[in-house]
Amino acid sequence: MAKHEITDHARRGYRNHRAGDAAEDRIASAYNDLGFAVVERRWRGAGGEIDLILRGPGGLIFAEVKQSRDFAQAAAALSARQMRRIFAAAQEFLAEEAMGQDTEARFDVALVDQMGRFQIIENAFGQM
Secondary structure, eight states: OOTTOOOHHHHHHHHHHHHHHHHHHHHHHHHHHTTOEEEEEEEEETTEEEEEEEEETTEEEEEEEEEOSSHHHHHHTOOHHHHHHHHHHHHHHHTTSTTGGGSOEEEEEEEEOTTSOEEEETTTTOOO
């Protein structure tokens, strides 16, 4: 293989990354239409990464965006381990908020299919 040749694996990774970016853009726009402002995108703390952090009526939303062929596959991609990491990262983020851990917040999951359709599941994995 030539030094600068791009592998199929690298191409797939790049396409998946772009699809993920497009899905996050779509979901950020949907929340914006509902009156929420994006505070952070891909916020990374010691505990993990949060795709979107939004502020609006009622407080903060920590949103995990899952994009796949269909909604069922997207939902299946969210593991219990990942939810724990999102909780840990959210606690770290909330530590910097004026009300700290008492800040009104919820955890949503946004599912995006290959056609760009989406479903937002509010409080998808509980309240803090």
